[in-house]
Amino acid sequence: MTLFRDPAHYSENSIVQKSEANYLIDKSGIDFASKRLLDVGSGDGKVSDLMSNMGAEVTGIDISESMINFSTKKYPSCHFVQGDAQDLSKHQNSYHIVTSFNCLHWVSEIEKALYGIKAILEKDGIFLGLIYPRSVGLWDAADWCEALPEYRVSSKSFVNPYCFHTKLDIEMMLTRVGFTNIKIWEEERQAVFQTKEDFKEYVMGWLPHYHHYGQNFIKHWFNKYIELTNQITQTEIIMAYKTIFFITS
Numbered sequence: 001m002t003l004f005r006d007p008a009h010y011s012e013n014s015i016v017q018k019s020e021a022n023y024l025i026d027k028s029g030i031d032f033a034s035k036r037l038l039d040v041g042s043g044d045g046k047v048s049d050l051m052s053n054m055g056a057e058v059t060g061i062d063i064s065e066s067m068i069n070f071s072t073k074k075y076p077s078c079h080f081v082q083g084d085a086q087d088l089s090k091h092q093n094s095y096h097i098v099t100s101f102n103c104l105h106w107v108s109e110i111e112k113a114l115y116g117i118k119a120i121l122e123k124d125g126i127f128l129g130l131i132y133p134r135s136v137g138l139w140d141a142a143d144w145c146e147a148l149p150e151y152r153v154s155s156k157s158f159v160n161p162y163c164f165h166t167k168l169d170i171e172m173m174l175t176r177v178g179f180t181n182i183k184i185w186e187e188e189r190q191a192v193f194q195t196k197e198d199f200k201e202y203v204m205g206w207l208p209h210y211h212h213y214g215q216n217f218i219k220h221w222f223n224k225y226i227e228l229t230n231q232i233t234q235t236e237i238i239m240a241y242k243t244i245f246f247i248t249s
């Protein structure tokens with residue numbers, strides 16, 4: 001399944017992803033100046049660009065050709081290459097810092113990706129990033145829609161590419177691939193969307209069901225989501241979710 005087909009739409013509707021990445025970058029206190037940095041799953045490139053503006057020499061890698069074309073045009077201070085996070089061994093360079101924001105839950109062989117990341121890091125290099133565990137509400141609404149009679153046929157060929165990991169899963173994998181200094185934690189978060197349309201656009205930017213099931217899916221999904229989260233009469237929508245952050249070397 002091709003994900004993230006529309007970089008311009010993602011770029012305009014990813015305030016949550018951006019603020020989570022900014023939060024971790026700020027909290028890490030890392031000095032990015034003159035560091036060789038690989039950003040895995042760089043997407044539209046805005047977070048890569050932020051780190052470039054902090055002085056890092058940034059290479060972004062992403063599996064999506066359209067994301068690479070978009071980020072290359074928009075952020076010329078970074079270098080972007082198309083590639084698979086599961087195949088970083090092909091990469092010849094080594095890095096002081098590897099980052100991966102909002103990406104590794106899309107990588108089916110995540111441990112292979114983590115091995116590759118450890119291998120391309122310099123000794124004492126730092127790996128930091130974030131992923132989201134299963135969020136009640138968002139995914140429950142999607143599961144409910146999959147079982148609707150009108151989607152029964154489409155559901156037969158749908159495989160959700162999102163991989164759900166817990167903090168403990170990630171911690172164990174980081175340990176297995178050889179990281180020793182692991183700081184990992186989970187935070188409860190909330191994002192507020194001023195309008196229902198803003199929220200739907202945000203969800204359409206990443207929910208894999210949207211492309212498979214067609215445009216009506218988001219309407220069914222949204223109605224179920226606001227019912228499950230008791231927001232039927234609200235104008236603004238509050239999305240509760242959790243984020244797993246890690247900083248490791």
Ligand SMILES: C[S@@+](CC[C@H](N)C(=O)[O-])C[C@H]1O[C@@H](n2cnc3c(N)ncnc32)[C@H](O)[C@@H]1O
Nearest residue numbers: 017041042043062063064084085101102103106
């Ligand atoms: C939600 S976007 C995150 C983009 C950016 N890092 C951010 O925080 O806004 C996830 C990105 O991961 C990329 N991706 C998914 N699987 C990948 C893989 N196996 N290797 C490299 N990139 C991958 C997608 O193409 C997409 O651009």
